[in-house]
Amino acid sequence: MKYYLIAGEASGDLHGANLMKALKTEDTNASFRYFGGDKMQAEGGDLVKHYADMAFMGFTEVLLNLRTILKNLKSCKADLLAYQPDVLILIDFPGFNLKIAEFAKQHGIKVCYYISPKVWAWNQKRVLKIKRIVDHMFCILPFEVAFYKDWGMDVDYVGNPLLDEISSFSPNQDFRAQHRLTEKPIIALLPGSRKQEIERLLPVMLGVIDEFKDCQFVIAAAPTFTAEYYHQFIGKSNATLVFSQTYDLLHHAHAAVVASGTATLETALFKVPQVVVYKGGAISIAIARLLVKIRFISLVNLIVDRKVVTELIQEDCSKEKVSAELKLIISGQARTQMLDDYDELSLMMGTAGASERTAKLIVKYLSLSK
Numbered sequence: 001m002k003y004y005l006i007a008g009e010a011s012g013d014l015h016g017a018n019l020m021k022a023l024k025t026e027d028t029n030a031s032f033r034y035f036g037g038d039k040m041q042a043e044g045g046d047l048v049k050h051y052a053d054m055a056f057m058g059f060t061e062v063l064l065n066l067r068t069i070l071k072n073l074k075s076c077k078a079d080l081l082a083y084q085p086d087v088l089i090l091i092d093f094p095g096f097n098l099k100i101a102e103f104a105k106q107h108g109i110k111v112c113y114y115i116s117p118k119v120w121a122w123n124q125k126r127v128l129k130i131k132r133i134v135d136h137m138f139c140i141l142p143f144e145v146a147f148y149k150d151w152g153m154d155v156d157y158v159g160n161p162l163l164d165e166i167s168s169f170s171p172n173q174d175f176r177a178q179h180r181l182t183e184k185p186i187i188a189l190l191p192g193s194r195k196q197e198i199e200r201l202l203p204v205m206l207g208v209i210d211e212f213k214d215c216q217f218v219i220a221a222a223p224t225f226t227a228e229y230y231h232q233f234i235g236k237s238n239a240t241l242v243f244s245q246t247y248d249l250l251h252h253a254h255a256a257v258v259a260s261g262t263a264t265l266e267t268a269l270f271k272v273p274q275v276v277v278y279k280g281g282a283i284s285i286a287i288a289r290l291l292v293k294i295r296f297i298s299l300v301n302l303i304v305d306r307k308v309v310t311e312l313i314q315e316d317c318s319k320e321k322v323s324a325e326l327k328l329i330i331s332g333q334a335r336t337q338m339l340d341d342y343d344e345l346s347l348m349m350g351t352a353g354a355s356e357r358t359a360k361l362i363v364k365y366l367s368l369s370k
Contacts, residue, residue, distance in 0.1 A: 001027055001366060004085035005034040006076070006100060008054045008093035010193045010222065011262045012115070013037030015161045015355070016091050019114060020045070022359035033083050035076060038223075048079055052224050054096065069096070077103050084109075087366055090134075091115055098129070105133040110369065112362055114138045116155070120147045121294045127151040136365050138358045141303060142348055156361055159354040162262070166269055167352040171251045179240055184216045185254035187326070188272065189239070190246065192259035193222035198233075200279040205257050206237045207319030208326060215254070215330075220246040220263075255329050257322055264309065265299040268345055273329035273338045275322055276300075276311045303348055308341040 003023060007016040017039035023030050024043070032045025035054065041047045054072055073096065080088065080100070087110040090097040094117030101111045116139045119126045127148065130137065137155040139145060148155045172178070191202040202219070209217050217239040221230055230241050242249055246263070250256070250270040258264050260278040267274045276298040295301075300308050310325045312318075328334040 001030060001086040001363075002083065003030060003032050003034075003087055003089060004080055004083055005032065005036060005040070005089045005091060006093065006097055007034070007036040007040065007091040008051050008096055010037065010051065010224075012091040012093055013039045013051055014165065015115060016040045016089075017043050018161055018164055018355040019089070019091075019358060022355040023362065025356075026359045026363045033079070033085070049075070054093075072096070073099055076100055080104060080109070081107060086110065087112055087362065089114055089362065092117070094118070098126075098133070101133045102129075110135050110366065112136045112138065112365070114358055115140050115161075116144050116148075120144065124151070127153060136361070138361065140354060141299070142350075143303065143305070156358075158357040158361070159350045159352070160265075161354040162266055162269060163349060163352040164355050166247070166266070169247045169251075172245070172248045175245070175248045175252055179218070179242055181216055181218070181240060181252075184214060185330070186249070186252050187212060187215045187217045188249050188253040188256040188258075188267075189217055189219045190256060190258040190263045190267070191219065192261060192263070193224065195225075196280075197259050198222070198225070198230075201259050201277055201317070202230075202233045204277065204279070204317055204319050204322060206233060206239060208257070208323040209237050209239060211323045212326070212330075216240070218242055218249055218253075220249050255326060255335075257326065260297045260311070260313075262299070265303075268300045268309070268342050269349070271339060271342050273335050274309055275325040275329070276309050277317045277322060278311070278313045279317045280314070300342075300345060304341060304345055308338060308345070 005016050007013050013036045016036050020032055020043040034040055035049045037051045088104045090101055090113045092115040104111050111134050113134045116137055131153045138158045139155050140160045145155060145157045189205045191198045191205060219239055219241050221241050221243045223244050227241055250267055250272050253272045256267050256272050256274040258267050258274045258276055260276050264276050278297060298309055298311055312321050329338060
């Protein structure tokens with residue numbers, strides 16, 4: 001069968017690649033065309049557009065890049081019609097993907113959505129539109145099943161694909177030596193993969209280094225940027241830069257400062273105590289505070305449904321507050337409690353196999369519809 005996938009971010013590229021691998025096992029005649037990245041391209045098929053040209057963060061950034069976004073939408077719709085896939089598989093990235101889902105539905109193309117849009121966070125009535133334009137929704141967060149059920153929509157909970165990636169991870173035992181790291185405790189800095197995130201968060205993260213003489217700091221760098229780009233922020237700070245080795249970094253880390261997003265959940269699943277940080281544009285944050293209806297921004301707190309990790313947002317995201325929270329989780333009762341809460345989180349998340357379960361369901365549903 002012919003599959004058309006759309007992933008607009010680094011995490012979507014990772015999950016899309018794993019899903020493609022699983023689909024090839026279920027369907028030996030599978031062919032792929034997609035918006036994605038390097039990991040999906042490594043699985044074969046045709047890459048139409050790289051996510052690096054698509055990911056814009058926040059209300060303001062979207063408005064500033066509206067012409068590019070509209071151009072991408074137009075080219076995607078034309079390409080979708082030309083390819084005529086058996087199914088369109090959308091991976092998160094709702095601002096773009098929900099528009100494509102509506103277009104596909106109008107043209108009789110089956111729509112599967114892998115990794116639900118965060119409709120539970122704001123404007124929940126969007127579920128009514130999703131019910132109309134999405135044939136099958138595959139959720140990766142445990143609480144989403146009950147949420148959709150309250151809106152009269154049946155969805156499949158397939159587990160979280162991060163568990164797949166982590167379970168297949170084999171740590172590099174020479175990580176410290178290769179990066180000239182000592183045996184001092186490592187503090188991991190995960191400033192995100194978007195330019196706006198890095199520029200707002202990395203200076204704050206680096207600002208705490210002098211307070212922790214007995215630790216060493218390592219930055220998880222995104223492969224879409226160069227070392228020179230990061231060094232403009234690092235300057236004379238005593239921080240080590242590593243590319244495309246986030247899991248190795250987390251495996252060796254004692255604690256972490258993490259940009260809000262998927263990385264907060266990854267950090268928790270690696271059992272690394274963390275401080276979660278976030279800074280957005282002033283206008284974007286003002287709009288978000290009016291619209292967003294959730295108590296937390298980190299996936300860890302959302303899933304457990306109580307405060308497990310501290311979230312320092314906007315004006316609270318300062319080097320003084322980050323430093324104070326980091327000191328609490330390096331040792332002592334706060335660290336012990338967080339690790340206990342992580343054990344509860346792991347139980348709630350279930351087991352690995354999300355990609356395989358999703359692939360089996362997609363092929364099954366397509367077979368039943370023929």
